[in-house]
Amino acid sequence: MRALVMTAPGGAENSEVQEIGTSHPGPGQVSIDVAWAGLNFVDVMTRRGDAAYASGWPYRPGKEVAGTVRELGEGVTGLAVGDRVAAAPVGGGLAEVVVAEAVLTVPVPDGLALGAAAAAPLGLATAVLLLTDAGRLTTGDTVLVHSAGGGIGSAIAQLVPLLGGGGTLIGTVGRPEKAASAAGQGYDHVFARDAELADAIRTATGGRGVDLVLDPLGTAALELDLDVTAPGGRIVLFGNAGGGAVDDLPPLGRLMAGNLSVTGFSHRFLAATAPERLARAIRTALDLQANSGLSIPLTELPGLEAVPAAHDAMQEGRATGKYVVRVTG
Numbered sequence: 001m002r003a004l005v006m007t008a009p010g011g012a013e014n015s016e017v018q019e020i021g022t023s024h025p026g027p028g029q030v031s032i033d034v035a036w037a038g039l040n041f042v043d044v045m046t047r048r049g050d051a052a053y054a055s056g057w058p059y060r061p062g063k064e065v066a067g068t069v070r071e072l073g074e075g076v077t078g079l080a081v082g083d084r085v086a087a088a089p090v091g092g093g094l095a096e097v098v099v100a101e102a103v104l105t106v107p108v109p110d111g112l113a114l115g116a117a118a119a120a121p122l123g124l125a126t127a128v129l130l131l132t133d134a135g136r137l138t139t140g141d142t143v144l145v146h147s148a149g150g151g152i153g154s155a156i157a158q159l160v161p162l163l164g165g166g167g168t169l170i171g172t173v174g175r176p177e178k179a180a181s182a183a184g185q186g187y188d189h190v191f192a193r194d195a196e197l198a199d200a201i202r203t204a205t206g207g208r209g210v211d212l213v214l215d216p217l218g219t220a221a222l223e224l225d226l227d228v229t230a231p232g233g234r235i236v237l238f239g240n241a242g243g244g245a246v247d248d249l250p251p252l253g254r255l256m257a258g259n260l261s262v263t264g265f266s267h268r269f270l271a272a273t274a275p276e277r278l279a280r281a282i283r284t285a286l287d288l289q290a291n292s293g294l295s296i297p298l299t300e301l302p303g304l305e306a307v308p309a310a311h312d313a314m315q316e317g318r319a320t321g322k323y324v325v326r327v328t329g
């Protein structure tokens with residue numbers, strides 16, 4: 001089968017499509033004929049060599065797929081060969097066949113295209129969990145999202161009203177030219193991060209501050225987050241887009257003075273420690289796509305060969321919206 005392989009840390013020069021052997025599922029697993037796969041920033045962080053992402057080199061990227069069940073491992077119930085499914089494999093999803101845990105393999109509702117479903121297992125499920133489990137969104141909350149123009153940022157903008165939010169939605173982007181794309185997804189205000197951000201955000205909230213911050217920028221924006229969060233607000237840290245070292249978290253006194261909470265979120269560790277919670281979020285995301293109009297802008301790549309250049313665009317902060325790649329069919 002054909003698979004994207006990252007041969008060593010670096011950039012597109014170290015990513016190539018190779019012919020490799022097909023894996024078979026072990027107990028509790030399924031193999032999937034991949035029709036479409038989603039691209040995610042975690043594959044970019046792995047490719048550039050960020051600590052603790054690749055299990056070794058060569059590395060096979062790809063953590064979300066949609067396709068059909070090819071083979072069932074021992075003990076798997078509730079799925080059948082040929083079922084249309086979306087899944088969150090540990091890796092190797094940018095390939096014609098992938099093995100995934102059955103618990104993280106979810107049926108795709110009738111009528112939902114597999115290209116759209118490929119955005120659910122990692123990207124949309126993360127956005128659902130950021131707003132619900134981690135962020136505890138309530139009606140009327142003002143929400144601030146950093147990197148609002150990307151895949152996760154677009155999903156959050158669409159999910160806030162679908163999950164019962166409805167308050168002011170503020171996004172930040174690294175480049176001014178990404179502001180229009182973020183605004184098109186539903187952000188009420190979008191600011192480039194080189195602006196006088198704290199004042200702009202306070203003005204946008206009528207001076208009250210924000211109730212929920214969703215921040216994938218390591219600790220680079222944490223001081224700002226603490227500054228603009230209203231009493232009782234929640235700050236969810238869910239990435240380290242810039243790579244490199246992160247600062248210590250704020251001292252207890254600062255959190256107590258602001259009545260603030262700071263929460264971490266990780267799809268990868270939730271998949272390992274509480275997979276049923278992640279599976280529930282994948283089901284929610286697929287259901288919202290099939291029945292409630294959730295539809296983020298997808299850039300559809302024609303084949304695995306196009307993935308390294310798309311990873312370049314993501315790595316350089318040029319990408320907007322979500323990328324999915326047609327793998328077979």
Ligand SMILES: NC(=O)c1ccc[n+]([C@@H]2O[C@H](COP(=O)([O-])OP(=O)(O)OC[C@H]3O[C@@H](n4cnc5c(N)ncnc54)[C@H](OP(=O)(O)O)[C@@H]3O)[C@@H](O)[C@H]2O)c1
Pocket residue numbers: 039040041042122123126146147148149150151152153172173174175178216217238239240241242243265266267268314315316317318319320321
């Ligand atoms: N914790 C989790 O489980 C989890 C799951 C999924 C995604 N994430 C995180 O969520 C973020 C969005 O993910 P995505 O897949 O939707 O990707 P994406 O938003 O399409 O692309 C990543 C974005 O990160 C921003 N960025 C900030 N500093 C950067 C830097 N130094 N180098 C490159 N990019 C930088 C860029 O947007 P701006 O310049 O506009 O900020 C870039 O477009 C990523 O940081 C990712 O790691 C975390």
